[in-house]
Amino acid sequence: MKIFFVCIVSFLSLCNIQAQGLLKDVNSIQPDEEFDNILVKKIYSDKNASTFVIWIKKGVKPHKHLEHTEQVHILEGKAEMILGDQKLLVKAGDWITIPEQTIHAVKVIEELKVISI
Helix, strand or coil, X not given: CHHHHHHHHHHHHHHHHHHCCXXXXXXXXXXXXXXXXXXXXXXXXXXXCEEEEEEECCEEEEECCCCCCEEEEEEEEEEEEEECCEEEEEECCCEEEECCCCCEEEEEEEEEEXXXX
Protein backbone atom coordinates (compact mmCIF):
# COMPACT_ATOMS: atom_id res chain seq x y z
CA MET A 1 0.00 0.00 0.00
CA LYS A 2 2.86 2.37 0.86
CA ILE A 3 4.49 1.78 -2.55
CA PHE A 4 1.16 2.45 -4.29
CA PHE A 5 0.81 5.75 -2.40
CA VAL A 6 4.37 6.81 -3.33
CA CYS A 7 3.69 5.96 -6.99
CA ILE A 8 0.46 8.00 -7.01
CA VAL A 9 2.16 11.02 -5.37
CA SER A 10 5.07 10.80 -7.83
CA PHE A 11 2.69 10.60 -10.80
CA LEU A 12 0.66 13.58 -9.59
CA SER A 13 3.84 15.61 -9.02
CA LEU A 14 5.03 14.82 -12.55
CA CYS A 15 1.62 15.81 -13.98
CA ASN A 16 1.81 19.12 -12.08
CA ILE A 17 5.32 19.82 -13.40
CA GLN A 18 4.18 19.08 -16.96
CA ALA A 19 1.07 21.24 -16.53
CA GLN A 20 3.24 24.18 -15.44
CA GLY A 21 5.42 23.78 -18.52
CA LEU A 22 8.51 22.96 -16.44
CA LEU A 23 9.19 19.65 -18.17
CA LYS A 24 9.85 19.70 -21.93
CA ASP A 25 10.77 16.97 -24.39
CA VAL A 26 13.09 19.02 -26.60
CA ASN A 27 13.33 16.21 -29.14
CA SER A 28 9.63 16.65 -29.88
CA ILE A 29 9.93 20.42 -30.42
CA GLN A 30 10.06 20.97 -34.17
CA PRO A 31 9.74 24.03 -36.43
CA ASP A 32 6.09 24.87 -37.05
CA GLU A 33 6.76 27.21 -39.97
CA GLU A 34 9.09 27.58 -42.94
CA PHE A 35 12.18 29.73 -42.42
CA ASP A 36 15.13 30.91 -44.51
CA ASN A 37 17.97 30.87 -41.97
CA ILE A 38 17.02 31.18 -38.28
CA LEU A 39 13.90 30.19 -36.35
CA VAL A 40 13.63 30.89 -32.61
CA LYS A 41 11.01 29.32 -30.35
CA LYS A 42 10.79 30.44 -26.70
CA ILE A 43 10.20 27.49 -24.38
CA TYR A 44 10.48 29.28 -21.02
CA SER A 45 11.09 32.73 -19.59
CA ASP A 46 11.03 34.41 -16.20
CA LYS A 47 12.83 37.37 -14.58
CA ASN A 48 16.05 35.34 -14.21
CA ALA A 49 16.46 33.52 -17.53
CA SER A 50 14.98 32.80 -20.93
CA THR A 51 15.29 29.50 -22.77
CA PHE A 52 14.90 29.03 -26.52
CA VAL A 53 15.11 26.28 -29.10
CA ILE A 54 16.86 27.72 -32.16
CA TRP A 55 17.23 26.20 -35.63
CA ILE A 56 19.98 27.63 -37.86
CA LYS A 57 20.35 26.71 -41.54
CA LYS A 58 23.18 29.01 -42.69
CA GLY A 59 24.75 30.99 -39.89
CA VAL A 60 24.68 33.78 -37.34
CA LYS A 61 26.52 37.06 -37.98
CA PRO A 62 29.07 38.30 -35.42
CA HIS A 63 27.41 39.93 -32.41
CA LYS A 64 27.72 40.20 -28.63
CA HIS A 65 25.41 40.40 -25.64
CA LEU A 66 26.09 43.45 -23.50
CA GLU A 67 24.61 42.30 -20.21
CA HIS A 68 24.27 38.52 -20.09
CA THR A 69 26.14 35.27 -20.55
CA GLU A 70 24.63 32.83 -23.04
CA GLN A 71 24.69 29.05 -22.63
CA VAL A 72 24.21 26.94 -25.77
CA HIS A 73 23.70 23.18 -25.98
CA ILE A 74 23.92 21.79 -29.51
CA LEU A 75 21.27 19.12 -30.02
CA GLU A 76 21.80 18.47 -33.75
CA GLY A 77 24.24 19.52 -36.45
CA LYS A 78 27.75 20.89 -36.81
CA ALA A 79 29.23 24.37 -37.33
CA GLU A 80 32.32 26.53 -37.26
CA MET A 81 32.02 29.00 -34.41
CA ILE A 82 33.89 32.19 -33.67
CA LEU A 83 34.01 32.71 -29.90
CA GLY A 84 36.05 35.77 -29.03
CA ASP A 85 39.44 35.18 -30.66
CA GLN A 86 38.92 31.41 -31.02
CA LYS A 87 37.68 29.45 -34.03
CA LEU A 88 35.96 26.23 -32.92
CA LEU A 89 34.30 23.24 -34.55
CA VAL A 90 31.11 22.59 -32.57
CA LYS A 91 28.78 19.61 -32.92
CA ALA A 92 25.82 17.80 -31.38
CA GLY A 93 26.43 17.19 -27.70
CA ASP A 94 28.63 20.25 -27.17
CA TRP A 95 27.88 22.83 -24.46
CA ILE A 96 29.22 26.33 -25.10
CA THR A 97 29.43 29.18 -22.60
CA ILE A 98 29.51 32.63 -24.21
CA PRO A 99 30.49 35.28 -21.64
CA GLU A 100 28.86 38.70 -21.85
CA GLN A 101 30.63 41.16 -24.16
CA THR A 102 32.15 38.27 -26.19
CA ILE A 103 31.77 38.48 -29.97
CA HIS A 104 30.49 35.22 -31.40
CA ALA A 105 29.26 33.94 -34.77
CA VAL A 106 28.35 30.65 -36.44
CA LYS A 107 28.85 29.25 -39.95
CA VAL A 108 26.73 26.11 -40.36
CA ILE A 109 28.22 22.91 -41.78
CA GLU A 110 25.17 20.73 -40.95
CA GLU A 111 21.89 22.43 -39.94
CA LEU A 112 21.77 23.20 -36.23
CA LYS A 113 19.16 22.72 -33.54
CA VAL A 114 20.27 24.23 -30.23
CA ILE A 115 19.03 25.14 -26.79
CA SER A 116 20.00 28.71 -25.85
CA ILE A 117 19.74 29.98 -22.27
